Amino acid sequence: MNEAEIIEGLKVVCICKGIRRRTFLNLVAAGTRTLPELQKATGAGSGPCGGRRCTPRLQELLASLEDLGSSTAEESL
Numbered sequence: 001m002n003e004a005e006i007i008e009g010l011k012v013v014c015i016c017k018g019i020r021r022r023t024f025l026n027l028v029a030a031g032t033r034t035l036p037e038l039q040k041a042t043g044a045g046s047g048p049c050g051g052r053r054c055t056p057r058l059q060e061l062l063a064s065l066e067d068l069g070s071s072t073a074e075e076s077l
Contacts, residue, residue, distance in 0.1 A: 008021060013057045014042070014045070014053070014057075016047020016048050017042070017044060017056075024044075025061075025065075035055070039058075044058060048054055
């Protein structure tokens, strides 16, 4: 893993709960594939904003990983 990947993983996706991108990437690598599964596993979307900030970010993350294919996504972890 290079420096850019480390920095990208440290970005906060869910501001209310302080959940970092790496947390979601690890869950996807472990087989989590849907937004409700990610939200249930992390509590994302249940903070004061009700998911207005993180839900679009998570949808974008899932779409980008789907475009890459799961094997490529796992390799990028």
